[in-house]
Amino acid sequence: MTTGTMRTGAATGAAGEDTRSRLLATALRLFTEHGAEGTSLQMIADALGVTKAAVYYHFKTKDEITEAVAEPGLRELAAVVEEAATFRRRGARIDHLLTGFVDIVVRHRALVALFSSDPGVARAIEKTLHGEERFEKRLIALLAGPEPDTSTLVAAHVALAGIALAGGAPALADLDDESLREALLAVGRRLMGRPRPRA
Amino acid sequence: MTTGTMRTGAATGAAGEDTRSRLLATALRLFTEHGAEGTSLQMIADALGVTKAAVYYHFKTKDEITEAVAEPGLRELAAVVEEAATFRRRGARIDHLLTGFVDIVVRHRALVALFSSDPGVARAIEKTLHGEERFEKRLIALLAGPEPDTSTLVAAHVALAGIALAGGAPALADLDDESLREALLAVGRRLMGRPRPRA
DNA sequence: GTCTATAAGCAGATAGAC
DNA sequence: GTCTATCTGCTTATAGAC
Numbered sequence A, B: 001m002t003t004g005t006m007r008t009g010a011a012t013g014a015a016g017e018d019t020r021s022r023l024l025a026t027a028l029r030l031f032t033e034h035g036a037e038g039t040s041l042q043m044i045a046d047a048l049g050v051t052k053a054a055v056y057y058h059f060k061t062k063d064e065i066t067e068a069v070a071e072p073g074l075r076e077l078a079a080v081v082e083e084a085a086t087f088r089r090r091g092a093r094i095d096h097l098l099t100g101f102v103d104i105v106v107r108h109r110a111l112v113a114l115f116s117s118d119p120g121v122a123r124a125i126e127k128t129l130h131g132e133e134r135f136e137k138r139l140i141a142l143l144a145g146p147e148p149d150t151s152t153l154v155a156a157h158v159a160l161a162g163i164a165l166a167g168g169a170p171a172l173a174d175l176d177d178e179s180l181r182e183a184l185l186a187v188g189r190r191l192m193g194r195p196r197p198r199a
Numbered sequence C: 001g002t003c004t005a006t007a008a009g010c011a012g013a014t015a016g017a018c
Numbered sequence D: 001g002t003c004t005a006t007c008t009g010c011t012t013a014t015a016g017a018c
Helices: A014-034 A042-047 A054-057 A062-085 A090-108 A110-119 A117-128 A135-144 A152-166 A177-191 B013-032 B041-048 B052-058 B062-085 B092-110 B111-117 B119-128 B135-144 B150-167 B177-191
Strands: none
Touching: A014 A042, A014 A054, A014 A062, A014 A110, A014 B119, A042 A054, A042 B119, A054 A117, A054 A177, A054 B150, A062 A110, A062 A117, A062 A135, A090 A110, A090 A135, A090 A152, A090 A177, A090 B013, A110 A117, A117 B013, A117 B177, A135 A152, A135 B111, A152 B013, A152 B150, A152 B177, A177 B150, A177 B177, B013 B041, B013 B062, B013 B111, B062 B092, B062 B111, B062 B119, B092 B111, B092 B135, B092 B177, B111 B119, B111 B150, B135 B150, B150 B177
16 A cells, blocks of 8 residues: 555556566576576567666566576475475385476476576576575485486486476477477386386 | 797697697586586686686687587587488487497587587587588487377487486486496487397 | 666787787 | 787666656
8 A cells, every 4th residue: 555656556566567577588588598697688678678777676686587587497396306205105206206397397398408407597596595405416316216226327317307408499399288298207207117107 | 840839849739739628628617517608718717727818829719619619529429420320220220329329428428418408509519510400400300210209209309318418417427437328328228219238 | 667877897809028 | 828918898787867
């Protein structure tokens, strides 16, 4: 209430929220095209049709933009890892992990590939997750199990990196979500030695 | 001969060649740590213990450094693709492709992961390969075959990206070449539906 | 919420001494 | 082959008008 600067009545700045969302979507696209360090605030501002100063109204630093871009996928990933850790049987744990991971990859496409392979993004989100250990390590550990042999460990690495990058691959961008999800889950299960689900 | 500036007698500037090699090795390390765009000439110079101007004596531009870093792996990759394309039977083609690709990944470790995922490197080498089509496309095409179904296409993408990134993963850096090679080849074959070679 | 204007610093790159 | 010194342009970031 008070004497705010709202102009649309109910919501707290619909135009502002929209600009922020557009900004994050634009930043994600540019990050995947040029890398996080290869993307300047000027490029983001130009793509949005605003000035750099307008961008700074929404985010105090460039790192803050990088964190905000990564945050949704990161949170969902954390939730899947936590859930998977509660399963006692190794098979069920792998199944839950693969299903959840593939689902996140498919819904966010380029995002997971981005923070699997972009050092700039990795550095920015490390500050966000200062307390909590690296996700990748936990994912690998849950997927490969305790004291894994070499081939299982390597398979887990190939599965995670491969699924993340394939999900964001431009050549597969035309695939609809359901087809991509099924295919990625199938290769993940094959890699980790899980039986195929029946049709 | 003439009145050159050689000081070591036989070779054409041993110290210079050594600096050039050290420069490329240092650049590769920094590129994988910070990304190509995230690595400045100042960082490279500092790591070498020389000034930026000394770096410019060896390479005219930063792009030239990027290309020179990628070149050895790129050439070997091109050779493997050409060889694989000569096989008539699809199984033999896949076998040759996987064996050759894994071998390059293992011997260069971080390199293949770098130009699989770094947009800065990808852009720089596109200028080098202006005539020849994108490697990745040809690799995928040879691996998945003509008119592949969705699951085969996705499997090929996961295999290439996964093998490249797993090969450069810090967590697997301690594995000796032979163990890594065997494990990567095994997962690649499993993904592409090839039978296991007998022990 | 977006603008203009500007500061301070670092980027890639070059000239010329040694 | 490496150095010092320098240039230009772009980077992140801030101050203050509208």
